[in-house]
Amino acid sequence: MNLSKKHQLKNYLRIFVLLIGVSTLLWNCEKEEEPVLLEQSNSKIKVYSYEKQEVTQITSIIERAGKKDPFIKNKPSKVTEPYWIDEENIFGVIDSVGNKTFVYRLYFNKMPENTFYNIIVSERVDNEISPMVIAYEMDGEEKKSMKYYELESFLNSLIQINNQAKNKGYAASGDDIIDITDCGELTNPSSSNTSSSGYGGSNNNNSDGNSYTVQNYNTYVSFGSYNVYSWGSPGGGGSRVTIEVGIGSFEYIANALKENAKKGDDDDRVICPEGELIIIVNSVDTWTTETILFANPGQEITDIDKHLDCFNITQGATLTIYVDQPVANSSDTWSGSASSPDVGHTFISISQNGITRTLGFYPDGGIKPKISNDANGILVDDSEHPYDVSASRSISAGQLTSLLTSIESYGIDYNLEHNNCSDFGLFMVNQRGFNLSDTSGNWPGGSGTNPGNLGQDLRSDTTTGSTISKTGGKAPKNSGTCP
Amino acid sequence: MKKMTISILIIVLIILLANYTGLKTVLGGLPVYKYATESNEFVDTEILWKGLNFENTLSNFKKFKVENPNTNDAVLYRTFKIEPLKFWNWHDYLTHERYKLPYKEIIK
Known part of the structure; x- marks a missing residue:
């Protein structure tokens, strides 16, 4: 009897030791855990704010394109001009080579609520200056697309009215129609019917034969803050073109390019317009931490x-x-x-x-x-x-x-x-x-x-x-x- | 020996039931998990039973870093401890990604 009790006690002791062992193991797991970065951020590129007079050469190009002075200092309650540019919100970035890219916000009298515009100007180290207009169209909550226009034809056509603008309701009336040179359109692949390219994005071919790739980084897709990557080698040997929407996503571009390089993708796809790096400003007025961009779903509202x-x-x-x-x-x-x-x-x-x-x-x-x-x-x-x-x-x-x-x-x-x-x-x-x-x-x-x-x-x-x-x-x- | 085997089997069964059935909710309730960066620049909540899941937290954290590329506060911590005695969580402790994050105490 005593022997049996002793045996039972021994068994319970073994089970107890087993449980303590498992618990200690789990506890140690936590103790030994080292902080791990989910994703290391190496981005050090800064965004600068510029005055209109600091970028005189580019300013004059924009003014010439529209044949008028479109700059307005403060957003007026009513603007009589067909379009205007906010001269107090000019941003720029300088890449590692020294190319500068500036972005201006462009407004129209009757802008649709779901569209905003940027003028993007790259001032490259080889003195090439390539201005253009990018229109961001947010169709409903899901579809997002970007269109590229040559600056001069875009601005002139808006002054002289074009069918596309009139139909969309952001132009006044008029009969003169000038076709805007549309350099391409990028559509978020998560909401479009584009086919997969096999390397994380989708290839599209537009009517003029240009081809571009949209990297599918749906995680970061949101109004005004989504990433679109494209690259090509104009003429078969030029530098790659990178287009970014939003701020602070350079590391993802770098990763996308690396991935592409690994797969030996070096065909002669061309994208219009050429530019080394583009930073795009959305409809938010200033880039301060005070600005509520679009708070992230699921986050506690602290204020x-x-x-x-x-x-x-x-x-x-x-x-x-x-x-x-x-x-x-x-x-x-x-x-x-x-x-x-x-x-x-x-x-x-x-x-x-x-x-x-x-x-x-x-x-x-x-x-x-x-x-x-x-x-x-x-x-x-x-x-x-x-x-x-x-x-x-x-x-x-x-x-x-x-x-x-x-x-x-x-x-x-x-x-x-x-x-x-x-x-x-x-x-x-x-x-x-x-x-x-x-x-x-x-x-x-x-x-x-x-x-x-x-x-x-x-x-x-x-x-x-x-x-x-x-x-x-x-x-x-x-x-x-x-x- | 037989009794010991039965005892072990019962314990294993209880652990399994506690980890994989409604017993988990009875013992552990409906959890709320909070996450934060070192300086609390980013704070997020996971409430799975109300549709806010861990993937949502990770997505929000990535967006936070995209919007704050130069921040030094780029490590995500869980603010809840692993408590080994809560055996109904053992499966989660060993397998769920949330427990692979480093721990820090939340500062209100």
Whole structure:
């Protein structure tokens, strides 16, 4: 008997030692871990700001191209000229060889909201100066394309009106039509039907036979900050051409070129126009850390006052509530596996005159249903968060003011049952003219307002003035900059 | 010997159930993971059960570096510890990329 007990004790001791061993091993793993850079940044290229008079040679070329003085110091409320250039926002970079590339922002009287323009001028060490215009067209939320134009023909054609411009609504009226020399078009391959080239990008051939490659770096694709790479060897022996959209992506270009070199790609593809390095400025006014470019989806909004400071509280806006249901078109309160459940999400967006902010309410710490339902609450940027159903309404200036105040002062802790993302969304919209039901649902260990039931309530909502979208999709990205 | 084998099997079974079934949620709850760089220039949250996943965090971090090419704050840390006694997380500890990041304590 004693021997048996002793044996049993010995076994338990062995198991205990085994568990301690495993635990120690895991603990040591953490201790010995060395900081690892996910990606090493070697980029040291700086962006400089220039005054108009500092780049006189280029300025005169631009002026000659348009046969007028297009420079305006401060953005006026109304411009009578067909186009103008912001002389206070001129940026430039100098590459390792000494080539300088400058970028100017170009405006038109009636610019479409989804398009912006840059004049790009490269001043090369061999004294060659190659100005051009790049138009960035953002078609909806997904398709992004760039068009290249020869500077002179582009500006002159805009002065004299062309069909393309007129059709797109950014030109006035007139009968003279001049074809712009279009040097090519690059389209983000993630949203186009282009074929894969086999080395990480897509090859396109346009009508004039030019060929170019778009590297597929979808991770970095967003309005005004996406990377497009192309290269070629004009005449069979020239230097490679690199085009970059956005700032600070040089390392990725270098990697792309290296990859291409490894594969022995050295054919005589030509891209128009030639340039060593191009840096492109998007619709953001200044490159300061204070500027909200387009906050990254999923990131905590640390300064909600600043985040919402863009709206004009003397005007109305559109308020939308989005519901990402655990199972589309179902009141299920959760889906997936019990070890990794998906409970869905509810969030809102505010839009006014091209400015959009999308946000939702989340817990700042882990939740244990039934045991610990509370956590501090945080507001998170929900741009591009997928949703299954949404409801929108126009709200008045007064409602907008109270909405912004409510969001900015929403200091209540997150509670899985009583103050979750759906409670937040419902509170924000039902106070501003929506009349959505608050249906409770059950889940293991709790019950309350939830995206499953709320989504179904939205689908059956018939409140006058509310627009219901049942097709789902991705919530809009933040757009527009704060003053 | 037989008893020991049974004991080990029971323990292994519990560990497996705790790592791969709803027992994981019962024991560990619905987690929220926070990430930050050394100086907190970049802070991000992973809440998988609400659609914010780790890939999203990595994507945001890459964008942060693209937008801040000259930053010296370019190492991403997890701000949650590996706790060996939480045996329901052992599978994640050994396999999930989030635990391969270096650890730092978050400073509010």
